[in-house]
Amino acid sequence: MLKLENVSKRYARGNVRAVDGLTLEVRGGEVFGFIGPNGAGKTTTIKLVTGILTPDEGTVTVGGAPLDKDPIAAKRMVGYVPDAQDAYDRLTGLEYLNFMCDMYGVSSADRAARITSLSERFELAAALNGIVKGYSRGMRQKLALIGALAHNPPLWILDEPMVGLDPRAAHVIKRQMRAHCAAGNTVFFSTHVLDVAERLCDRIGILQKGKLIAVGTLDELRSGETGASLEKVFLELTGDEAAGDWDE
Numbered sequence: 001m002l003k004l005e006n007v008s009k010r011y012a013r014g015n016v017r018a019v020d021g022l023t024l025e026v027r028g029g030e031v032f033g034f035i036g037p038n039g040a041g042k043t044t045t046i047k048l049v050t051g052i053l054t055p056d057e058g059t060v061t062v063g064g065a066p067l068d069k070d071p072i073a074a075k076r077m078v079g080y081v082p083d084a085q086d087a088y089d090r091l092t093g094l095e096y097l098n099f100m101c102d103m104y105g106v107s108s109a110d111r112a113a114r115i116t117s118l119s120e121r122f123e124l125a126a127a128l129n130g131i132v133k134g135y136s137r138g139m140r141q142k143l144a145l146i147g148a149l150a151h152n153p154p155l156w157i158l159d160e161p162m163v164g165l166d167p168r169a170a171h172v173i174k175r176q177m178r179a180h181c182a183a184g185n186t187v188f189f190s191t192h193v194l195d196v197a198e199r200l201c202d203r204i205g206i207l208q209k210g211k212l213i214a215v216g217t218l219d220e221l222r223s224g225e226t227g228a229s230l231e232k233v234f235l236e237l238t239g240d241e242a243a244g245d246w247d248e
Contacts, residue, residue: 001026001027001028001062001063001154001155001186002024002025002026002049002060002061002062002063002155002186002188003024003025003026003059003060003061004022004023004024004025004045004048004049004058004059004060005023005058005059005060005061006021006022006023006057006058006059007019007021007022007023007045007048007055007057007058007059007060008020008021008022008055008056008057008058008210009041009044009048009053009055009056009210010056014056017210018041018044018210019041019044019045019048019055019210020041020209020210020211021057021058021211022041022045022058022207022210022211022212023058023212024205024212024215026155026186026188027186027203028154028184028185028186029181029184029185029186030181030186030187030202030203031177031178031181031186031187031189031200031201031202032186032187032188032189032201032202032203032204032205033189033190033191033197033200033201033203033204033205034046034188034189034190034191034204034205034207035190035191035192035194035197035204035205035206035207035234036190036206036207036208036238037208037238040207040208040209040210041207041209041210042159042190042207043083043159043190044210045207046080046082046157046159046188046190048060049062049067049078049157049188050075050078050080050157051067051071051074051075054068060074061074062074062075062077062078062155063077063154063155065077076104076151077153077154077155078153078155078156078157079148079149079150079151079153079155079156079157080148080157080158081141081144081145081148081156081157081158081159081161082144082159083159083160083163083190085137085140085141085143085144085164087132087135087140087143087144087147088132089131089132089133090131090132090133091131091132092128092129092130092131092132093119093124093127093128093129093130093132093135093139093143094115094128094129096132096143096147097111097115097119097128097143097146097147097150098111098115100147100148100150100151101114101115101150101151104150104151105151106150106151111150114149114150114152115128115146115150118145118146118149118150119146121172121176122142122145122146122169122172122173123142123168123169123172124139124142124143124146127139137164138164138165138166138169140164141161141163141164141165141169142165142169145158145161145173145176149176149180152185153185154184154185154186155185155186155187155188156177156180156185156186156187156188156189157187157188157189158177158187158188158189158190159189159190160190160191160192161173161189161191162191162193162196170196174196174200177189177200178200181202194229194230194231194234195229195230195231197230198218198229198230198231201218202217203215203216203217204216204217204218204221204230206221206234206237206238208237208238213237213238214237218230218233221233221237
């Protein structure tokens with residue numbers, strides 16, 4: 001569903017590689033977790049995948065559509081929730097969702113059913129006629145999640161989706177991620193909440209200093225260490241000196 005081939009991105013006039021020769025394939029129908037230390041390049045990678053940034057080298061392909069050659073087709077297959085919510089403050093929640101549906105060509109009949117279903121699922125239906133400016137951070141996050149799902153995207157991309165959500169809303173989004181994949185779609189998300197990634201993901205990729213240092217199922221990442229938590233695996237792979245003393 002998603003392929004990155006030798007993708008690199010530099011900042012600071014080419015002196016800093018935020019993403020360095022990244023090659024990765026995310027399969028259809030899986031929940032793929034993308035983890036790494038702060039500054040590892042996760043958000044830059046997501047911005048490259050969504051077309052917000054252009055890679056200096058390499059190619060990104062979404063559902064068979066090369067992002068550089070057919071960007072509209074690639075972007076139509078993506079529903080993206082960024083790590084910072086900047087919805088239009090002067091719109092109502094419903095106006096914002098209709099705007100998102102307009103952008104992706106969702107029919108009137110389909111949007112009505114999807115907005116109703118998703119807003120009820122995320123417990124935002126009662127607030128949709130309110131102005132976004134008056135929304136709390138959690139409500140804005142829910143609105144962004146609904147907007148990114150309204151066109152039923154084959155690839156749902158989320159950058160730190162649990163931030164700002166209360167436990168009930170976080171539970172809803174985790175169920176929605178699994179349901180989205182059960183319907184044949186794909187979820188690609190970054191997170192610092194390792195226990196969520198451990199319980200939810202089919203496979204996990206670990207990024208450090210712009211390079212993919214490990215990818216696989218949790219069992220594959222454990223490398224034979226039966227029962228090791230993702231947190232312990234992560235600390236060992238990223239070079240934390242305390243990881244070896246984890247059980248002491």
